[in-house]
Amino acid sequence: MTPESLMELALKAAINSPLQNIRPNPRVGAALQTADGQVAVAAHEKYGSAHAEQKLVSDCLQKGWNLKGARIAVTLEPCNHFGKTPPCSKLLVKEGFSEVYIGAQDPNSKSQGGAEYLSNCGIKVVSQVLRDQCVDLNYEWLWAHKNKRPFIRIKMATSLDGRWTAEKNSENRFITSQVARQYAMGDREKAQIVITGAQTILDDKPAYTVRNLSSGEVGKVQPACWVLTRQGIDAEFVNSEKAFVKPAKFQNIECPVLNNSTTQYLKWDFKKDLFEKMYQQHELYSVMVESGPELTQKFLEHDLFDEVVVYLNSSFLGGTKSRHFKDPFGEGFVPGKKLIISSIKQLSSEDIVIRLAKP
């Protein structure tokens, strides 16, 4: 098999692995071919348990396979440190692999260096095999370890006349079509935490689950939720018992996200170091902001974002409900600031999605 076809098998295994058990680790798959042509595939399946390479090697040894001279493809550079498990790089050397194909490079300063170690031990290392697919697999995780804080994605949906909310009595309470809302679930699934505001909870009674909107089936991977409210506890107490106490204003409100045991209620000064701390202490690597214009504006003003995803619907909603941002923007905001359009996709006859990144 070619390095690419082995990597395709590794990628497939990683995509099918149970992310809900793996977080905050990345998805990783591995595939090998022995010198006499036998092929095997494995993935990392649980946080704290064997890495993909370790699982694959141990499966093969149990079957009595000889791995001397085997070639292996791994979607992420083999780790080079003693963490919850011993280094994969040393294992590959010990078992006598002849070639190692790597998809994405490990940006994590604690575990990186596997490729260099393998190379120094005389193993042929080929890097960047199907790199783009391997990076996409764990985009936010890779980004966070490089930048030492979680990737922050802001989602916003507007009508052509800039409305963020439909009138209560309108036929459809949503801004976008079901196709667009289903598409947005893809980004929600990548987030460990969805952040929203109190007003959005009161107005929309959202669930913020990853689900199939036609069948109602709920996905296995679900984000937790932070509800921002000045009635909440100081954000420095995130993950402490205090942060789970429901403020009085929500006591008699029927709303799915308020019944979720992982929902926390926070007040916050919008300082970035909250996210740096969450990365360092809890390995938080991916966040999604799904709030109304008031909070979204605050995230933009405080430069607390890495991608903005705009859903634009072809309707003119009219009415008096919330519209785009208020003037003036806060003092951190630079007038004239422009983002770069990284992609535009038409989702239906009435919706497009525009992805914007920082220059």
Ligand SMILES: NC(=O)c1ccc[n+]([C@@H]2O[C@H](COP(=O)([O-])OP(=O)(O)OC[C@H]3O[C@@H](n4cnc5c(N)ncnc54)[C@H](OP(=O)(O)O)[C@@H]3O)[C@@H](O)[C@H]2O)c1
């Ligand atoms: N189209 C879209 O993409 C989209 C997405 C979500 C929501 N929406 C719509 O947006 C509307 C609500 O928008 P909005 O702009 O009024 O509300 P919002 O952005 O959801 O949140 C505003 C809330 O943020 C809280 N807040 C403000 N500063 C805070 C701080 N320093 N710390 C903690 N919390 C703070 C306040 O809660 P307290 O008042 O409790 O202090 C305030 O009510 C809804 O009608 C909803 O339908 C649209």
